[in-house]
Amino acid sequence: METSIITTQEINSSVNKLEGYREKQLKVLEQNPFIEITDNKTYEEAKKARTNLVSARTEIEKVDKGIASILNNFRKGISDIKTNLISITKPAEDLQQEEVKRWEEIKEQEKLKKARIEEERKEKRLEELKPDKEKIVDFLASIKIVELPNLKDPDILKHLSSITIEINKVIDNKIIEIQDFK
Known part of the structure; x- marks a missing residue:
């Protein structure tokens, strides 16, 4: 793919060209005032004025499309370059991400195991204390x-x-x- 470089000067030139159309638009508007149709002659004049107004508008739209096309081509070129650059590191990033997730899963399992062991320890200790609790209750009842x-x-x-x-x-x-x- 061929990549062309668009300079700021070219973009500014296109913007200036559009700004230059302001005077043209005002002149076209002045030369083509609204015509109320009352007969065939005014009908023909109104059609001519409408054609002039449409032409003024479509000329600007063509310039805009040209600028948009240049920018889109530039953007596509940049996008292709970006994709190629990203493809250099993306496989390593993905591999590293898998490794991080693998490690995080190991740590999560360790955390769950510790919590389970602690819960089992507490339950065992409570079971060990039951006879003492029963003895205390029996003692208090016997007093x-x-x-x-x-x-x-x-x-x-x-x-x-x-x-x-x-x-x-x-x-x-x-x-x-x-x-x-x-």
Whole structure:
């Protein structure tokens, strides 16, 4: 394929040529005012004026088509060059993309495996804690409220308080341990 180079000067020249048509269009408009048809003579004059106006318009459209053709050919040439240049690196890009996707899939599978293992670990730990939970529930159920004769004795109150604190600590630790694995 033959590639031609269009310079900015050529494009500007074509634009200037179009701008020059402004004066021509105004002159054609001035020379061909609207004619109201009243008889055969005015009919013929109106047809002539219409032909002149159409010719002025189509001349500009031809210049525009010429410019568009030049630009389209230039664009096609650029497109062909672009396609050839891209074809140099595209196969390597595609191959690299496949490799990246392959690696990302491996990493995704590893992530899913880790999440599954962690979930299994939590479930196993919860199963291990069930007997402790049952023991605590059984223990609490077996505690009977006993009326002690002298609850005003500071030593007994202190002792009961420390037992209560210890029981609460054990219960709290087991509850926290269970909640951490939910």
